[in-house]
Amino acid sequence: MSDKKPKRREFLYTATTAVGAVGAAAVVWPMVDQMNPDASVKALASTEVDVSSVKPGNTITVLWRGKPVFIRRRTQEEIEEARSVKMEELIHPEKDEDRAKNPEWLVMVGVCTHLGCVPLNDKGDYNGWFCPCHGSHYDTSGRIRKGPAPWNMEVPKYEFVNANTIKIG
Amino acid sequence: MSDHDYKPKSKVGQWFNDRLPLLTLANHLTDYPTPKNLNYWWTFGGILTFCLITQIITGLTLAMHYIAHADMAFESVEHIMRDVNYGWLIRYIHANGASMFFLAVYIHIFRSLFYGSYKSPREIIWILGIIIYLLMMAAAFMGYVLPWGQMSFWGATVITNLFSAIPLVGEGIVTWLWGGYSVDNPTLTRFFTLHYLIPFLILGLVVLHIWALHVPGNNNPVGIDIKKPSKDTVPFHPYIVIKDGFALLMFMIVFAFFVFYTPNILGHADNYIEANPMVTPAHIVPEWYLLPFYAILRSVPDKLLGVVAMLSAILILAALPWLDTSKIRSAVFRPLYKQFYWILVADVLILGYVGAMPAEGLYLLIARVATAYYFLHFLVILPVLGFKERTLPVPLSITEPILGGSPNLAAARHRESKIK
Numbered sequence: 001m002s003d004k005k006p007k008r009r010e011f012l013y014t015a016t017t018a019v020g021a022v023g024a025a026a027v028v029w030p031m032v033d034q035m036n037p038d039a040s041v042k043a044l045a046s047t048e049v050d051v052s053s054v055k056p057g058n059t060i061t062v063l064w065r066g067k068p069v070f071i072r073r074r075t076q077e078e079i080e081e082a083r084s085v086k087m088e089e090l091i092h093p094e095k096d097e098d099r100a101k102n103p104e105w106l107v108m109v110g111v112c113t114h115l116g117c118v119p120l121n122d123k124g125d126y127n128g129w130f131c132p133c134h135g136s137h138y139d140t141s142g143r144i145r146k147g148p149a150p151w152n153m154e155v156p157k158y159e160f161v162n163a164n165t166i167k168i169g
Numbered sequence: 170m171s172d173h174d175y176k177p178k179s180k181v182g183q184w185f186n187d188r189l190p191l192l193t194l195a196n197h198l199t200d201y202p203t204p205k206n207l208n209y210w211w212t213f214g215g216i217l218t219f220c221l222i223t224q225i226i227t228g229l230t231l232a233m234h235y236i237a238h239a240d241m242a243f244e245s246v247e248h249i250m251r252d253v254n255y256g257w258l259i260r261y262i263h264a265n266g267a268s269m270f271f272l273a274v275y276i277h278i279f280r281s282l283f284y285g286s287y288k289s290p291r292e293i294i295w296i297l298g299i300i301i302y303l304l305m306m307a308a309a310f311m312g313y314v315l316p317w318g319q320m321s322f323w324g325a326t327v328i329t330n331l332f333s334a335i336p337l338v339g340e341g342i343v344t345w346l347w348g349g350y351s352v353d354n355p356t357l358t359r360f361f362t363l364h365y366l367i368p369f370l371i372l373g374l375v376v377l378h379i380w381a382l383h384v385p386g387n388n389n390p391v392g393i394d395i396k397k398p399s400k401d402t403v404p405f406h407p408y409i410v411i412k413d414g415f416a417l418l419m420f421m422i423v424f425a426f427f428v429f430y431t432p433n434i435l436g437h438a439d440n441y442i443e444a445n446p447m448v449t450p451a452h453i454v455p456e457w458y459l460l461p462f463y464a465i466l467r468s469v470p471d472k473l474l475g476v477v478a479m480l481s482a483i484l485i486l487a488a489l490p491w492l493d494t495s496k497i498r499s500a501v502f503r504p505l506y507k508q509f510y511w512i513l514v515a516d517v518l519i520l521g522y523v524g525a526m527p528a529e530g531l532y533l534l535i536a537r538v539a540t541a542y543y544f545l546h547f548l549v550i551l552p553v554l555g556f557k558e559r560t561l562p563v564p565l566s567i568t569e570p571i572l573g574g575s576p577n578l579a580a581a582r583h584r585e586s587k588i589k
Binding site: 032035036037038041061063065066067068114115116117118131132133134135147148149150 | 323326327328329330331333344345346347348349350351352353355359446447448449450451452453467469470471472473475527528529
């Protein structure tokens with residue numbers, strides 16, 4: 001037996017295993033990726049909402065991508081309360097000015113960042129929202145103040161198409 | 170055991186058995202030597218097999234009428250309840266069967282904890298059991314989503330959101346699990362598929378569980394190794410078959426009581442309201458059998474750490490054979506462990522109770538203390554106890570303590586001192 005033969009075998013084993021692994025991965029990926037959002041789900045990306053009937057201090061809830069979105073027309077007190085909070089007091093520091101470009105309107109995904117429940121309006125220790133599932137308290141800017149949720153409620157991409165219409169997404 | 174030299178009586182039997190030794194297997198299962206002192210806590214293995222088969226048969230028949238679509242699922246369950254012949258019966262057996270399955274599995278697990286059945290050489294049986302238990306929880310959770318009621322929807326939302334606690338990739342994983350940006354039709358159809366699949370995975374694991382059991386044989390209330398076959402054993406058939414059969418009858422009475430007299434007591438009224446993504450029910454509670462872990466999840470004020478604590482509470486069981494350092498199996502001969510065992514039982518029951526209550530005030534405090542104790546039991550008490558505890562003398566055989574005349578002097582003296 002020469003030295004050459006086993007080396008040739010080794011090369012063949014390694015090459016076969018490598019090609020086999022690549023082939024297996026190429027077959028596995030479509031099986032995994034088919035579970036991601038499909039084209040029809042992605043197509044439902046934006047919603048337009050007429051907010052002309054919302055009075056100060058009221059909130060409407062609309063469905064966007066299967067999730068509730070809160071649109072709140074805030075009162076002057078609520079805006080002042082949200083803007084006077086010091087950054088050090090916040091669990092997830094974000095300025096109210098950045099969350100509500102137009103201070104009167106707060107638009108955010110009404111989903112608790114803990115485990116996805118829908119928080120209740122005008123409840124909790126900070127006059128904002130309270131999640132009944134595991135007790136997270138949000139303030140008048142939708143920022144997490146107390147409880148297990150790690151982040152503020154998410155502000156989606158949105159714009160005012162005109163004075164009365166908001167386009168979310 | 171006469172496994173290997175078993176020879177079927179008939180010519181046809183021999184011909185068949187030489188080609189596929191199924192008759193040898195049947196003979197092994199009939200003659201399988203079993204400790205003769207097994208008590209009724211040992212009958213739950215058979216009861217669990219019955220539960221699995223019941224769930225598979227009722228599940229198959231329900232699947233013939235159920236429609237896995239977000240717009241039709243709720244209605245199709247009502248259709249099963251009102252229109253399908255005996256649909257109400259089959260669905261109530263299936264729904265309560267899940268609870269009965271967990272009731273039996275918890276007794277089975279706590280039996281192992283008391284008599285040290287997880288210890289060498291039975292670690293693999295134990296770990297297979299933990300995997301079965303995890304799959305049972307997955308199957309039960311996904312099955313609960315299928316009726317597409319309010320608890321289905323929000324339970325699914327909360328549980329899948331647990332994965333969002335994973336740093337960096339969490340949100341991506343949740344979107345992948347959902348097949349969208351919230352729990353919706355794609356989530357329902359994949360849960361139905363997996364709910365259909367898992368029982369058959371469990372069935373396969375049960376075969377391995379029993380196979381692994383038949384290598385060392387059953388543990389027993391005295392917790393000692395016994396010779397097989399010997400005067401310490403009886404053949405599985407008819408002795409254990411009859412005992413298991415009687416216990417199963419008693420169990421079926423309890424089962425039938427729930428199915429026929431109070432079929433909805435273990436469920437939630439909210440689940441008879443169709444799923445609505447805009448409104449979360451005021452009080453989300455999982456099914457009773459998941460409550461202790463839910464209490465652990467909620468007792469930790471941090472999202473990621475809460476999820477980690479909850480998963481650890483289950484996975485820590487897999488490490489139990491190595492965490493328990495005592496060489497003595499049965500709690501009968503471990504006076505201190507016996508007390509800690511009952512404290513653990515109480516601790517888990519308390520966790521279950523506070524898991525059903527709102528997470529605030531005194532309930533939250535109790536949940537935190539009980540969670541801390543749960544981990545203390547496994548991580549500190551059990552390892553230390555194995556070294557510190559003075560155990561009682563263990564008999565040499567099962568028959569010995571009854572007949573006396575033992576060569577084990579220590580055991581004899583201890584018995585004498587008890588009489589005096």
